[in-house]
Amino acid sequence: MTYRLLLHSILALGLAAASSLALAAEPHAFTATYAVSKDGSPLGRATVTLKPAGHGQWEYSKHMQGTSGLAAMLGANLAETSRFRWSGDVPEAISYDYRMDASIKTKQRHLAVDWASRRVTVDEGKGAQTYAAVPGMVERNTTALAIGLALRDGKHQIELPVAVRQEIEHQQFKVAGKEKVSVPAGSYEAVRVDRTDADRGFSAWYVPDRYPLPVKLTQHDGGDLTMELVSFQ
Template identity: 90%
Template sequence: MAHRLSLRGILAFGLALASNLALAAQPHAFTATYAVSKDGAPLGRATVILKPAGNGQWEYSKHMQGTSGLAAMLGANLAETSRFRWDGDVPEAISYDYRMEASIKTKQRHLAVDWASHQVTVDEGKGVQTYAAVPGMVERNTTALAIGLALRNGQHRIELPVAVRQEIEHQQFEVTGTEKVGVPAGSYDAVRVDRTDADRGFSAWYVPDRYPLPVKLSQKDGGDLTMELVSFQ
């Protein structure tokens, strides 16, 4: 006897397929290392790690240690750790911790999102600030990852709600061309992405079919800081 597929069955199949496609779009755990320079001079090395953290959450961390020049002299270390949950293929923020240590100063920031009340709390040790959360928001540490996943999905103009110190910034990024890029990890035909809504210089070069992170990133805010991929596994 032929079996007829009910409307409920069709809908269930469609939802399951959509869920599987969304999961397939999410990257696996990885470790990436970068050579870091400032104003053209070697500064140090950064390690970026993505790993599951349990209870449906993921941890994305970046640790940079100054190994050259003034950064080495000052014993500078930078650590950023994010917790997030997947909203489709967007790393939706749960918390973010920033700590910069050097012999002359220490700077830190803690950001937490209460999704039950849709409220963001930011504490830099000088008083707590709060503002409303936005669905699908990221924060400064996971922005590069979110851009890479959007590129892999074929987007050329990307808008991200990014949680910063006092508010949500709706940051705009756009693919501005393809360029040959040589970094310690190899030579690539890379997609260049520039931030288009601010005067601060931000450029990143991605190879979306190979890596969810940029192979090169240049950030002029606070100095001409450049990161170049050394390894990815």
């Protein structure tokens, strides 16, 4: 091999390695806003943020305020806050707090992971439950982010260990194809992802080369809840 060919090969390998590192890079801090509707009627607006929390941890939060319809009448507000650490490109859970406030009821959940003992503790105010932690596990709030990063890395079938109330669920997701979607943020040729291991309908549309979160998400459990991207910064 000549010197020129050897140099060309070294440069090509270096570019390939750099591309691989860029593909697996952690996302930057961001703020995304979504319009939320239920059964086709406006419900409110959700704000999703990702920011560093220090000591190698990150905070991922979602806040939704009911501004229309029954949600506004009930003064409904939802807050979800997650702490995690990166395990490769997976947001591995450290803690998760959920709180829903309305004039008729309040619901909350606290989840914490002790990685030294590999135990998960979940408390909804009626006594704590514990179960074994699984490396690479996420929780309900960070699932959408984990799916987006897996799609960015070229995966078409995704399995995520998700910490829920009493156990780890190994949730299955699959790319169903590409579809054109229009949301307040714009029109996109998006990748549709469906959950395949549950009867409850879940579909999300991603543009993985632009955003780590879906531009549109629908959940059919308990009514047709839809979130559509308004802005991403």
